[in-house]
Amino acid sequence: MREHELARSSKEPAPYAELHAHSAYSFLDGASLPEELAARAAELGYEALALTDHDGVYGSLEFAHAAKHFGVRPITGAEVTLDGGAHLTLLCETQRGYSNLCRILTDAHARTRVPGKERELLPPQTCIELVADHAEGLVALSGCARSGLGTVDPNAAALLGRAFPNAFYVELQRPFERGDGRRNAALRGLAQSLGVPTVASGNVHAHHARRARLQDALVAIKSRTSLDGCERERRGNHQSVLVAPTEMLERLPSDAAQRTLEIAERCAFDLTQELGYRYPDFSDGPDPAEVRLRTICDRAFTDRYAGANGHKRLARARLDDELQLIGRLGLAGFFLLHWEVLELARECALEVRGPGSPRHVLPPGRGRGSSVGSIVCYLTGLSHVDPVEAGLSLGRFINDEMAAVPDIDLDFPRDIREKLIVRVTERWGREHAALVASFSTYRSRGAIRDVGKALGLPFAELERLALVTDGWDATRIADELAGVPGSHTGPRWDAFRELTREIASLPRHISQHPGGMVISTRPLIDLVPVQPAAMAGRQICQWDKDSCGDAGFLKIDLLGLGMLSAVEEAIDRIACLRGETIDLSRISLTDEAVYAEIQQADTVGVFQIESRAQMQSLLQTRPENLDDLTVQVALVRPGPIQGKAVHPYIKHRQMLREDPSFEPPVDHESLREALRDTLGVVVFQDQVLDVSMAAAGFSIGEAEGLRRAMSRKRSEEAIEAFRERFVDGCLGNGIDEAIAHTIYDKLVGFAGFGFPKSHAAAFALLAYQSAWLRRYYPAEFLCALLNAQPMGFYPPSSLVRDAQRRGVEVRPPHVNCSEAQCSIENGAVRVGLGYVQSVGETEATEVEARRPYADLGDLARRASVKADALEALVAAGACDEWGPRRELLWRLGITARGETVPGGNRQLALPLEPTAEVPKLPEQTPWEQMLADYKHTSLSVGVHPLQLLRPHLPASVATSSDLSETPNGSLIQVAGMAIARQRPATANGIVFMLLEDEHGQSNLIVPSHVYERYRAIVRGEPLILARGKLERRGRNINLLVSELASLGPLARKAASEAEVTSSLPRAHHFGSR
């Protein structure tokens, strides 16, 4: 039958409504997105469709919006798993029913994480009594053919039949399995005996037959086996897909099919309507929220602006205006809520930092984003930047025309954030607060590995493909496979091509948002189910940030920022070692020595301005103060890059340096003021607002609407909708139509991927502070950076090399000298035992606690660590004081080790010396030792691989230090270890690489055609020889690469066949793959 024949005419009512459908939010079971189900249902002529995912409403709001968009009435529901594994389909009739469903689902998940073993996920299950107690407003169907309650536990079905008076139906399905007839006859008998009606359902698992194969594969993935190995779990055929209502009538008894319409009619609850969410707004206090907020701000104002502050009057006026605006918008409670969260953070900071810590001078957290432009945020501690002094505007954060609550993002050191998330949950109660969910979706590597394994394809082939894939877009895997050598033919590979395309972007599992929390006055578990997270004490709601936003939930972002942790630790160490208490809020912000390093792009490890692109830009922009740094932080972002702002800004800065009276050109005079600070180009998000108001006469609300359109996914249509209004406005202001379009094109190019100025100012301050610490306390700063990993642009090995070049002594791990973490030892950085692979945090702490050790035997006897961790300690050089590593490893094999006995005590082995003699073992070569360092600690403080390789390279191969003396345009070769690889989406397939040698770093530009030719080398080889033309632009030196070669074989030969490639660390990768 043709599809168009399946769709009913607009006048003919659909004879059937689908009441049982799973989307991909029935993780690794449903094979279609909610929108796909909704769109297909509309195409097939359905009037109503229920989404009934397993034990969750993860995709329900997304589905409800999509279904309404397509003209299909969405029904909210879920298929709940009961104790013992039986399934029950629940549909929401009323809002009360929806709340009951949320409570049932919350209970089902409540025991999925056992305290102490949170990482292991148990299946959700709830008890039938709880379901019976929450029956109001719900319609219950007896569940699916295979596991439904009606099939597996008819007695329990009878119990529920009584608990759901006039709302319990026995579900009949026709999955075309052998035994359908017998089962449905039994179910009809059950219905008759219970005196309840039957109802038909399709148990849909895909929106279209073409996804049925994927559904099979998902079952295999979920079962952690191959398709061949999960015959019992698979559905056996491809019938569980959405089919036309008329076809369902043919499959199932007509009375049961027609009853679906009756139920669909009953389930009138609309999830897209107001759910009754309210955030705690302090309306129940003795004083109105506005009065309380003003009191807090006034008190802080007196304190903050006490000195002879030149802008005190301006600040007062700004505060009064802002408080009035907040009053008009009814947002006083919103600010008080964030203030209270910050007060909780202060308590957490006190506990985490400990009494008398030098870190107490630091605020517990810092604001980021547009809220940094608010003086109320500054005075309530939500921001650390004085917006009046920094010239930050408020409009992007709050304005009279805003319709939604604004966002306040707060950054915390990781240790404080960990505690705060749990504390917030405890403060408002586990029924009222939870983290926002995020869903891990299939991208290339996951798709390659999961689908490939399901199809039983060779592991090595899959890994080879995973290595060269672009990483993000799984729909491109088939094309990428074509470029991988080898034969990839036959039905399994054909299926692989098809399924990796189909699986792209489907959610795989739920995880937690980086820091978004929802707090609700009304119990949150009445609005959305809440489930425990994989980390102790945390819980997540079942909606992601988009669904939470659509439901009108207020999301508070409590973000962890590695650099804040590093800065705090550095300050702690400086105070402990040197007795100097540093208050970063009082350091000079105009230190010439710090800016000199920034202008030289000597910024490895500095927050935000350490990347290759930032360094290249710094050499040209040469920031001289915090304002310049604010622009700098925002400049190297996709928005300004796509908006073609970077080169004009750099050019204008150079011209301004040469001629201080230089006035940067602007597209129209009306833009001069809006773009003054950024030399005539759009760098900050706020300038999109400023420009559209100045040029086109937009109101602040309209301008914010344009900015929001730019920051949304798939927003081209929305952005273009603003163009006519923009151009008309410009014409009204006397701007030529062509120029109006040019200005608008630049704004569109910006497209939202940029920082608001306030956010950039907050980050610029942290960038400066980190540069200051690096300049004056390089050892403490490096130590803190190493302990805060993973973070930043560079791998730890490069941070170490950079610090060594700047005179910092770095010592290798040592069982008797190292602590668990990296530490400072007589002014040098001592690598921590935790850096040794296979040695976990607990084991490193254990080794540290029992120091000192007399010898290897003593270590083996007393330290409660596993054998592989002991071996790793020896192999990594942490025991070098007791002899050559090979000899120690041999000894370790015959050394008696202590054992942990029941009760946790350590039973020591007798300290008997091994009776066997140590055979004569060859000493490790420098190559072997260096490779062992990298392999076991991911870094080496000794000789650089290129130093060892250099004598084996042709003399014509330049070093990184030669490049500054090499003429522009020279054809040269450079060799090095790849440390970073960047493939920005904005660079048309060009790859930027950083190679490190014994002297420093070299920048490579790999054009896309060269990348395609040498993709495997670019992506997989640690040691590379690059040939190309040296390009010098200003102070920037790059090698435009024309050829690449792996130095792996040469290094292996030089290293006497030692395994080089797999021992060296992989380059950090950024951008698309």
Added chain:
Amino acid sequence: MEGHGNGTPRRVNRQDVAVVREEWRVVDRWWTEEPVSRRYFDLVLETGENAVVFHDDDAGSWFTQRA
């Protein structure tokens, strides 16, 4: 073996089909060189004999199987 226009069997081993007791479908091994896509029928023939037959979609042919 002969079938109706709707794909159900009409005659099996020269005997008319009296009753189609059940129909089920199997789609399996589609990822291999030997994919399976079959419509199975559990039948009672006019002689009272039971039979299970299937139509193989790839071969386009009918086969009998022991009931």
